[in-house]
Amino acid sequence: MFKVDKTDIAILEAMQRDGRLTRVKLSEVVGLSPTPCHERLKRLEKQRLIQSYHAKVDVSQLAKVTLVYVTVTLGSHRAADFTIFERNIKRYPEVLECNALGGGIDYILKVVAHSIEDYQAFMEGLLESNIGIHEYYSHFVTKPVKEYSGYPLTEIVTL
Known part of the structure; x- marks a missing residue:
């Protein structure tokens, strides 16, 4: 540091x-x-x-989009399985963010799509790609309330 x-x-x-x-x-x-x-x-x-x-682009002025948070659990938990998933998930531009989690869920993804139907087609393709997904749950954003605008540095950094 x-x-x-x-x-x-x-x-x-x-x-x-x-x-x-x-x-x-x-x-x-x-x-x-x-x-x-x-x-x-x-x-x-x-x-x-x-x-x-x-x-920061206001995409709502360009297109109607659907944001979805997806929790993912892998079928196997060897180091190689995590590596395969992580290497492959980076290839999808629809995945805006991907974070590994602890506590029962392996990953959370932030996914953008034109519609719910397009999102479902994306997920079907992701499942067919055989990158280790065992289970996933979709959480659709109905209204953005607060977006990331930077870390509160004065609150979290100790000098």
Whole structure:
């Protein structure tokens, strides 16, 4: 783990909120002059604490989509089975996220599809791909309430 201070945390939080901040605006937000602020930002990027910059696209203005959280249990629990599943699941662009879990369910996936019918066809294809899925449960998003907007760094990082 990297050693950071309150100013680094402030930079990281500001960049999570708006990755397009100019050097001058960022320096104003965190209370540093532009040059030292920019040097800190470059160090945070070099250390890979800032891994990338993205645009958040409002897909609802482009297409009607269905979001589904899918809990997955594998049929076998050898290390090779997890490796096969993980290597293969990354190949599907419809799978927006995949996280391994403990406590009875092996994985949770966040899947996007045009419709419930398209989602079901996707899952049938996934089952036919023979990547080890024994059981799955679908949980359809009826209304997004709060989306990920960055980690609450000042709450979780102890200095």
